[in-house]
Amino acid sequence: MRTIIYILRKEFRQLFRDKVMSRVIFILPILQLFVLAYAATFEIKKINLYVVDLDKSVSSRELINKFQGSSFFILVDQSGSYHLAEDKLKSGKADQILHIPNKFEKDLNKFSFAKVQVVTDAIDGNTALLMNAYALSIIQDYNKDLIVEEMPIIQQADPININHSYWFNPELNYITYMVPGILVLLVTIIGMFLSSMNIVKEKENGTIEQINVTPIRKYQFITGKLLPFWIVGLVELAIGLTLAWIAFNIPILGSIWLIFLVAGVYMLVVLGFGLIISTTANTQQQAMFIAWFFLMIFILMSGLFTPVESMPEWAQIVNYANPIAYFIKVMRMVMLKGSGFNDIAEQFFALLTYAVFALSVAVWRYRKTA
Amino acid sequence: MDNKNNIIEVENLVKKFGRFVANDSLTFEVRKGEIFGFLGANGAGKTTTIRILCGLSSPTSGKISVAGFDVYKETEKIKKHIGYMSQKFSLYEDLTVKENIEFYAGIYGLSRNEIRQRSGKLIKKLGLEEEKDMVIGSLPQGWKQKLAFSIAIIHDPDIVFLDEPTGGVDPITRRQFWDMIYEASHNGITVFVTTHYMDEAEYCERVSIMAEGKIVALDTPAGLKKTFNASSVDEVFLKLAR
Numbered sequence: 001m002r003t004i005i006y007i008l009r010k011e012f013r014q015l016f017r018d019k020v021m022s023r024v025i026f027i028l029p030i031l032q033l034f035v036l037a038y039a040a041t042f043e044i045k046k047i048n049l050y051v052v053d054l055d056k057s058v059s060s061r062e063l064i065n066k067f068q069g070s071s072f073f074i075l076v077d078q079s080g081s082y083h084l085a086e087d088k089l090k091s092g093k094a095d096q097i098l099h100i101p102n103k104f105e106k107d108l109n110k111f112s113f114a115k116v117q118v119v120t121d122a123i124d125g126n127t128a129l130l131m132n133a134y135a136l137s138i139i140q141d142y143n144k145d146l147i148v149e150e151m152p153i154i155q156q157a158d159p160i161n162i163n164h165s166y167w168f169n170p171e172l173n174y175i176t177y178m179v180p181g182i183l184v185l186l187v188t189i190i191g192m193f194l195s196s197m198n199i200v201k202e203k204e205n206g207t208i209e210q211i212n213v214t215p216i217r218k219y220q221f222i223t224g225k226l227l228p229f230w231i232v233g234l235v236e237l238a239i240g241l242t243l244a245w246i247a248f249n250i251p252i253l254g255s256i257w258l259i260f261l262v263a264g265v266y267m268l269v270v271l272g273f274g275l276i277i278s279t280t281a282n283t284q285q286q287a288m289f290i291a292w293f294f295l296m297i298f299i300l301m302s303g304l305f306t307p308v309e310s311m312p313e314w315a316q317i318v319n320y321a322n323p324i325a326y327f328i329k330v331m332r333m334v335m336l337k338g339s340g341f342n343d344i345a346e347q348f349f350a351l352l353t354y355a356v357f358a359l360s361v362a363v364w365r366y367r368k369t370a
Numbered sequence: 371m372d373n374k375n376n377i378i379e380v381e382n383l384v385k386k387f388g389r390f391v392a393n394d395s396l397t398f399e400v401r402k403g404e405i406f407g408f409l410g411a412n413g414a415g416k417t418t419t420i421r422i423l424c425g426l427s428s429p430t431s432g433k434i435s436v437a438g439f440d441v442y443k444e445t446e447k448i449k450k451h452i453g454y455m456s457q458k459f460s461l462y463e464d465l466t467v468k469e470n471i472e473f474y475a476g477i478y479g480l481s482r483n484e485i486r487q488r489s490g491k492l493i494k495k496l497g498l499e500e501e502k503d504m505v506i507g508s509l510p511q512g513w514k515q516k517l518a519f520s521i522a523i524i525h526d527p528d529i530v531f532l533d534e535p536t537g538g539v540d541p542i543t544r545r546q547f548w549d550m551i552y553e554a555s556h557n558g559i560t561v562f563v564t565t566h567y568m569d570e571a572e573y574c575e576r577v578s579i580m581a582e583g584k585i586v587a588l589d590t591p592a593g594l595k596k597t598f599n600a601s602s603v604d605e606v607f608l609k610l611a612r
Contacts, residue, residue, distance in 0.1 A: 006476030010465065017464050017505070206458035213424050213454040214477050215446055369428055369445065 007224025029186040050094035057105035180331035195274025253338030272358025279365040383432035394583040407574030408564040453522035453530035463507035478525035512543030568604035
């Protein structure tokens with residue numbers, strides 16, 4: 001135990017003696033929180049709409065007016081050529097095409113039934129889905145007006161009225177949704193880089209040899225290396241949660257102790273992973289690239305930006321091995337929904353298993369003998 | 371070979387890296403309390419041997435015991451009884467003199483009292499009172515080397531291994547360094563030192579000369595000079611190692 005305390009003291013001294021590093025550790029994550037919270041949003045306010053109106057009738061004009069009246073759409077241009085519209089879509093000047101065929105009004109009057117085409121730039125699938133939904137709701141709205149106009153009797157029959165109510169994030173605020181996930185990223189990135197650089201740095205400086213000739217035990221060494229960054233990670237999380245509450249008014253509906261319990265286990269996974277990299281790599285560059293590679297994959301697949309449920313099946317399976325995905329889910333559930341331990345038990349035990357595994361490998365990989 | 375006066379016993383030590391034979395069937399022993407010089411040109415295999423004796427590297431084959439413990443099975447016990455100073459400077463440059471001493475003494479398991487006492491004595495002996503709170507990175511090379519040596523023996527080991535301890539150090543500091551080695555030896559610590567400064571070889575009680583992974587000679591400096599009909603160890607070395 002005393003041995004561990006000596007290592008801890010040394011690690012903390014080195015960490016805070018490096019003025020640049022100690023600033024980086026605490027200031028960068030805060031900056032990151034603010035930048036990402038505002039930038040990583042999928043809210044769509046201005047959809048550039050190109051209209052191809054081949055009908056040029058009163059009905060088609062009415063439909064177009066509906067779109068123009070919506071705050072989501074900006075009518076960029078209008079012409080009778082679908083080709084021109086497609087060019088605009090390809091060049092990115094338009095996001096969506098509303099295509100009204102020439103017998104639109106006639107069909108409406110004759111069959112009470114007509115078709116319009118909506119073409120959406122779907123490079124970004126999430127945005128495309130939203131744009132489609134907006135367009136559909138406007139067309140539906142138009143449809144309802146028609147029914148009222150043509151058949152006033154039905155209106156008296158009181159049509160089914162659907163009322164939405166969004167739970168847990170009633171204003172559909174993206175910041176509320178993103179911040180818990182961003183907090184996970186912050187502690188992950190800091191933890192991963194600090195731990196993966198650490199032992200490698202001792203290898204580069206030759207100090208690891210001096211440690212390896214002492215009777216120090218492997219578990220003492222790994223514990224001494226791990227604990228400082230574990231503490232730093234949890235302190236950062238505490239700062240992050242406070243800022244999220246002050247700056248973005250994001251509540252913690254669930255138990256804060258539960259968050260820290262899961263975070264404590266999660267940090268062991270991240271640091272264990274970092275130490276495995278550190279014992280494997282020979283230079284800090286190598287460690288940096290390996291750490292970055294895994295971080296990229298884990299972050300992009302984590303469900304932070306795109307829902308895991310809409311990923312292909314193989315990706316969902318890969319995500320069983322993605323600690324970031326588990327923790328983001330837990331953070332969102334506990335912070336926004338107020339979930340309790342039973343709700344997140346599956347994620348908790350997955351992380352716990354992962355932690356035991358990562359730490360065992362780290363201890364095993366660290367060899368005192370070359 | 372079970373001589374109680376031997377602190378290191380090596381029989382047919384072989385170390386191969388792939389096809390390359392770094393240590394080719396070495397057999398020697400080091401006696402308790404002596405200063406044992408391990409000479410050889412760069413690449414002769416000195417560092418490989420020293421690393422094996424310290425438990426930093428495992429031998430390919432051979433029977434080796436250090437401080438009465440087996441190199442294969444009792445590596446961690448050996449580590450309690452040895453000190454090691456590598457040719458690469460290996461204290462923490464971003465920690466102060468005091469902090470380095472405290473850290474190493476701490477992981478060797480010295481008590482808080484012992485640490486305070488030894489650290490004070492050491493700082494005084496090295497004349498580092500004014501520099502004790504400076505980070506080591508800002509000290510001159512010679513001071514760092516002397517400090518590294520003192521820290522290598524802070525826990526009073528039976529043996530200390532010094533791998534080219536005086537590389538890159540000025541002649542005066544080298545002289546002081548050897549005074550420190552003598553002092554340690556006087557206090558009962560066996561010194562195992564590699565060097566390629568031949569004048570330093572004259573300070574040793576016995577020297578072995580290595581060439582291409584083999585020990586080509588082992589005797590007292592006087593004995594070597596007599597056998598090879600030379601006026602200095604330098605001349606012996608040139609005759610053997612070329």
